[in-house]
Amino acid sequence: MQLLNASGCLDALTAPDVAQSLDAFVTKTVTPEPRQGNAPVRIAETDCGMLNAIGLANPGRNAFMREVLPQLRELHVPLWVSVGGFAAHEYAETCAQLADVTIELNLSCPNVDEAPESAAQIVRACREVTANPLYAKVSPHSWDMGETVRAVEAAGADGVSMVNTLRGVALDRRLAPILARGAGGYSGPALKPVALAAILAARRATDLPIVGMGGVTSGRDVLELIACGATHVALGTVLFADPAAPARVRDELAQECAGLGFASPDDAFCAALDGVVNVAN
Amino acid sequence: MSRPRRERRRVIAVDAVGPYRLIRLVRGTIEPGIAGQFFMLEAPGRVLPRPMSLCLAPRGELQFLIDPVGPGTFALSELAAGDQIHVFGPLGNGFRLDVPKPLLVGGGIGIAPLPYLSQQLEHPPAVLGFRSDEHALAADLVPNAEVVIDPVFVTEVMPTDRDVLACGPEPMLEAVRALAPEAQLAWEAPMACGYGACYGCVVEIDGELKRLCVEGPVLCSS
Numbered sequence: 001m002q003l004l005n006a007s008g009c010l011d012a013l014t015a016p017d018v019a020q021s022l023d024a025f026v027t028k029t030v031t032p033e034p035r036q037g038n039a040p041v042r043i044a045e046t047d048c049g050m051l052n053a054i055g056l057a058n059p060g061r062n063a064f065m066r067e068v069l070p071q072l073r074e075l076h077v078p079l080w081v082s083v084g085g086f087a088a089h090e091y092a093e094t095c096a097q098l099a100d101v102t103i104e105l106n107l108s109c110p111n112v113d114e115a116p117e118s119a120a121q122i123v124r125a126c127r128e129v130t131a132n133p134l135y136a137k138v139s140p141h142s143w144d145m146g147e148t149v150r151a152v153e154a155a156g157a158d159g160v161s162m163v164n165t166l167r168g169v170a171l172d173r174r175l176a177p178i179l180a181r182g183a184g185g186y187s188g189p190a191l192k193p194v195a196l197a198a199i200l201a202a203r204r205a206t207d208l209p210i211v212g213m214g215g216v217t218s219g220r221d222v223l224e225l226i227a228c229g230a231t232h233v234a235l236g237t238v239l240f241a242d243p244a245a246p247a248r249v250r251d252e253l254a255q256e257c258a259g260l261g262f263a264s265p266d267d268a269f270c271a272a273l274d275g276v277v278n279v280a281n
Numbered sequence: 282m283s284r285p286r287r288e289r290r291r292v293i294a295v296d297a298v299g300p301y302r303l304i305r306l307v308r309g310t311i312e313p314g315i316a317g318q319f320f321m322l323e324a325p326g327r328v329l330p331r332p333m334s335l336c337l338a339p340r341g342e343l344q345f346l347i348d349p350v351g352p353g354t355f356a357l358s359e360l361a362a363g364d365q366i367h368v369f370g371p372l373g374n375g376f377r378l379d380v381p382k383p384l385l386v387g388g389g390i391g392i393a394p395l396p397y398l399s400q401q402l403e404h405p406p407a408v409l410g411f412r413s414d415e416h417a418l419a420a421d422l423v424p425n426a427e428v429v430i431d432p433v434f435v436t437e438v439m440p441t442d443r444d445v446l447a448c449g450p451e452p453m454l455e456a457v458r459a460l461a462p463e464a465q466l467a468w469e470a471p472m473a474c475g476y477g478a479c480y481g482c483v484v485e486i487d488g489e490l491k492r493l494c495v496e497g498p499v500l501c502s503s
Contacts, residue, residue, distance in 0.1 A: 014477030014495060028480075036490045043473050043481030045329045045353065050473060054480045057490065188328045240474035241323075241330055243369070244287060 001226060001265045003246055006213045006236030007082035007104060007137070008054065013068070016075050018239065021246040025077045026234065027068075029084035029106045030094060034060030044170040044178040049188025049215070050237055051168050053181040056084055056112050061094050082106050082137070088117040088125040096129040103132050104211075105157075108139035108164035110185040120151040127156030135211060137161035140191075145198045146205030159209035160202060161234070163195045188237040191215035196228045196272075203229025203273060217245075219252025223260075227271040283312035285476070287321075287369035292360045293342060299418035301390065302358040303336065304345045306368060313338035314371025315378070316398035317448075317467050317499040320345070321475040323367040324353040330369065331357065332472045334394035334448070334498070336422065343368065346419065348390035372475045376465050376499050378402060380444035385409075385423065386435050386457055386464075388449025389416065394467060396422040398446060406443075410435040410453070436460055467499045 002023035011028070012019035019025040037057025044051045059068060072079055080102040085091040095103055105126060107119040115122060123136050136152040138145075140163035149160055165185025170178045177183070195214025202210055212230025216222055217238045225233050238245045253265055262268055293305040304322075313335055321330040322345065331353040337344040349358035360366065376394075378401055385407035387395045392409055399407065407426040410433070411417040420428045429438055436456045439445070445464035447457045454466045470493045473479035483490040486500065 008480070009478060011477045011480075018478075037480065037483070040483055040490075041471055042483065043471050043479060045327060045473075047352075048328070050328055052473075052479070052481060057480050057483070237328065237473075240479050241328065242287070242367070243474075243476060243478075 001222075002232040003222070003250065004080065004211060004232060004234040005239060006234040007080075007106065008052075009236045009239045012075055012077070013071055015243060018243045018246070019075055019077050021244075022077065022235075023232075024080055024102070025072070025075070026080040026104060027064075027072070027082050028058055029056050029082040029109065030058050030061055030064045031056055031084045031086075032061050032090045032094065034058065034063065039180045041178055041180050042184075044184070046168070046170050046186070046188075046190075048190035049186055050240075051170050051179060051184035051186055052165070053179045053184035055181070056109055061097070065097060078102070080104050080135075083126075084109060084112075085115060085122075086113060087115050088122045091115070091122050092125040092129050095126040095132070095134075098130065098132060101132060102135065103130060104135040104137050104161055106137050106164075108137055108141075110139070110165055110167045110183070118151070119148065120155040123152045123155035123157050133158045135159040135161050135209075137164055139164050140166050140194050140198050140214070142198075145201035149202040149205045149208070153206050153208055157208065159211065159231075160206070161211040161213065162202060163191065163198045163214045166191065166194060187215070189215045189217055192221060192224070196224060199225060199228040199230050200272065203270060216249070219249050219254070219256045222249055222253050223256050223265060223268050224272075226265050227268045229270050229273060231269070283314045283371050285370050285372050286311050287367060289365045290343070290368045292362055292364045292366070294362050295358065295360050298346065298422065299415045300348070301416070301419050302347045302349060304347055304357060304360060306343045306345075306366075308338065308341050308343045311343060311368060312371060313343060313397070315375030316401050317375030317394050318371035318373050319475065319498060320368055320370030320372065321472075322357060324356040325360070325364070325366065326356055327353050329353070329473050330367070330475070332372075332475050332494070334467065335371065335397050336393050337396045337400070346390065346393040346396075346422070369475065373494050373498050374496070376446050376467070380446070382443045384440065384443035384445050385426075386439060386445055386447035386449070387423070388435060388453040391449030391453070391467070391469075392419055392423060394448050399423050399425075408435045408439050410449070463501070465499055465501055468493055468497055
């Protein structure tokens with residue numbers, strides 16, 4: 001089990017020590033052209049989570065390759081590059097330029113227009129141009145997660161990441177949307193049950209590695225995602241509140257495993273699939 | 282620059298200052314930093330911490346002035362002596378203190394960083410604006426202050442031959458900037474993390490959207 005950050009929830013260049021406390025660092029999504037992102041207001045806290053509508057702000061592919069990636073490599077943390085675009089060929093063009101990284105295709109940003117092709121078509125286009133490990137990050141807005149996962153696997157994905165944020169809206173006192181864009185991506189503790197259900201459904205459909213994420217704030221949460229079939233776990237919103245979360249979550253995970261009689265978190269893998277957990281005592 | 286630390290700190294007391302609350306925390310080994318820098322304060326029961334500029338740093342304490350207007354600031358104002366919260370900071374860039382003729386300008390809860398700034402600059406003159414007499418009780422935290430109450434604005438009494446350091450609501454900062462183009466202005470934006478991770482707090486700087494927590498919160502206006 002590796003502990004990662006969710007894409008867009010950490011800047012390794014402003015917080016290198018936080019990135020180095022993870023098993024791998026996942027970049028903010030890189031698009032072909034530079035993007036300023038959406039106008040503020042971009043974030044809003046809700047009672048059980050938060051909304052964001054950042055809008056894939058990033059320096060664009062060329063500046064990323066030339067300026068950002070060399071600095072990231074100096075941190076000596078395994079790198080995952082999140083790749084975005086507005087058409088399959090845009091994703092593929094970025095993938096073709098990346099070497100020695102794991103690629104996570106962002107197929108599910110709720111804050112920008114989507115590519116016209118399906119997730120599987122985008123994965124296939126990228127698979128044709130890269131031999132790097134290729135993960136597909138999918139949306140929780142799917143009634144049939146098994147079908148989604150089987151499609152991206154057939155298209156050549158080496159793994160899946162789930163879940164991205166859910167689309168949500170928050171209103172201010174005068175009943176106007178707080179976010180300038182209106183809607184945003186909903187993340188935080190409220191997302192965990194959604195993530196658990198998505199991972200369970202995906203695990204029943206595939207043997208591929210799954211990076212689970214969605215509302216993880218504690219070691220117990222990590223174990224629950226593993227029990228539903230996640231092979232790796234990513235931290236998102238919790239990193240905003242607690243940059244020391246990776247070390248804390250690992251400590252809690254070790255204690256949780258000890259309490260349940262597991263020698264390692266991997267012992268909990270798929271425990272929830274049978275509906276039976278072998279709990280010591 | 283002081284290295285930010287994130288640690289749990291005990292609440293010494295929460296004092297009423299008019300409608301505002303002054304939260305007094307045990308300082309421990311956390312550096313107070315430079316006036317205008319901010320700290321992320323854990324708001325009990327909320328998902329995200331809240332960014333607050335340091336108000337005062339007497340020996341052994343960190344003090345923050347809060348206006349309880351939303352769920353986060355309300356949770357902070359409800360803290361009691363003995364409670365513990367996580368404190369992360371100092372973060373961001375504070376005021377430049379190497380100014381020959383400083384004038385502090387503040388509006389409403391925007392006066393929060395000015396008591397500490399006043400101390401660091403050895404009590405220069407200040408102009409403070411509030412919406413009511415009750416809110417203006419907070420002016421006692423800033424020595425040498427001239428106080429105006431709505432509908433009088435700070436810009437109506439502010440001398441223009443001084444080095445302005447200001448914090449307040451956005452319309453006030455814009456009006457101050459119009460009179461004093463070289464002013465140092467402390468801005469505000471919703472922030473999830475305070476350390477450059479979330480990209481939520483962007484403001485337009487030189488035609489580009491930049492993170493206020495990294496580039497600010499104090500920006501030179503020219």
